[in-house]
Amino acid sequence: LAKTTQPISMDSYEGQEVNITCSHNNIATNDYITWYQQFPSQGPRFIIQGYKTKVTNEVASLFIPADRKSSTLSLPRVSLSDTAVYYCLVGDNGNAGNMLTFGGGTRLMVKP
Amino acid sequence: DTGVSQDPRHKITKRGQNVTFRCDPISEHNRLYWYRQTLGQGPEFLTYFQNEAQLEKSRLLSDRFSAERPKGSFSTLEIQRTEQGDSAMYLCASSFEINTDTQYFGPGTRLTVL
Numbered sequence: 001l002a003k004t005t006q007p008i009s010m011d012s013y014e015g016q017e018v019n020i021t022c023s024h025n026n027i028a029t030n031d032y033i034t035w036y037q038q039f040p041s042q043g044p045r046f047i048i049q050g051y052k053t054k055v056t057n058e059v060a061s062l063f064i065p066a067d068r069k070s071s072t073l074s075l076p077r078v079s080l081s082d083t084a085v086y087y088c089l090v091g092d093n094g095n096a097g098n099m100l101t102f103g104g105g106t107r108l109m110v111k112p
Numbered sequence: 113d114t115g116v117s118q119d120p121r122h123k124i125t126k127r128g129q130n131v132t133f134r135c136d137p138i139s140e141h142n143r144l145y146w147y148r149q150t151l152g153q154g155p156e157f158l159t160y161f162q163n164e165a166q167l168e169k170s171r172l173l174s175d176r177f178s179a180e181r182p183k184g185s186f187s188t189l190e191i192q193r194t195e196q197g198d199s200a201m202y203l204c205a206s207s208f209e210i211n212t213d214t215q216y217f218g219p220g221t222r223l224t225v226l
Contacts, residue, residue, distance in 0.1 A: 003206060017185065034214065041201070041220070042218050042219055042220065043116075043203050043204075043217030043218050043220045043224065044203070044217045045217070046214055046215070046216060046217075049214060059197070066160060077139075084122075087154055098143075098166060098213050098215065099145070099157040099170075100145075100147075100155070100205075100206070100215060101157070102154025102155045103154055104153065104154055105154055
């Protein structure tokens with residue numbers, strides 16, 4: 001399974017755009033990139049998933065360069081409620097079972 | 113559909129007791145996963161079902177742990193002779209294998225072993 005590296009923590013202020021970059025140098029051809037958000041004492045919440053280029057939904061955007069060795073989660077205009085841990089994962093979703101491997105995640109602190 | 117549900121949300125038990133947790137996946141999701149998460153760490157994979165078949169087990173799943181999904185719908189995770197090291201959040205996730213197989217997580221069961 002491809003290993004991911006992301007910053008341990010980040011600070012931001014309300015209303016700012018936050019970009020969290022994840023490195024996955026050993027990503028395989030069939031691997032997708034998935035981001036989850038987790039609040040204390042809750043299960044991880046799916047945010048966004050992509051394979052290449054750019055994906056956007058109502059919550060975030062995911063930017064993936066052509067070599068796919070990294071990806072950037074972009075959260076527009078964060079609020080205090082976006083304070084959480086964000087996990088970047090890569091995996092082959094097409095295989096029989098996709099046992100997600102979580103790293104330590106990035107702890108985002110949004111300040112007023 | 114209300115998402116993945118888990119019961120109970122919290123469980124406090126004494127060392128040596130048995131505990132059982134239940135997970136109800138999103139309806140029509142044929143894949144179900146169990147993870148364990150300790151404080152400050154990311155979730156760790158425990159086991160995986162496709163329909164009623166248990167297809168993968170982590171080395172973290174010792175002999176004291178057993179999981180079932182008898183009818184391919186809900187699943188139970190039992191821990192026998194609990195130890196203090198079993199204290200953790202136990203998370204269940206489900207997915208539908210077609211397309212991107214995105215996993216959706218439940219709220220978790222927080223186990224505290226005294």
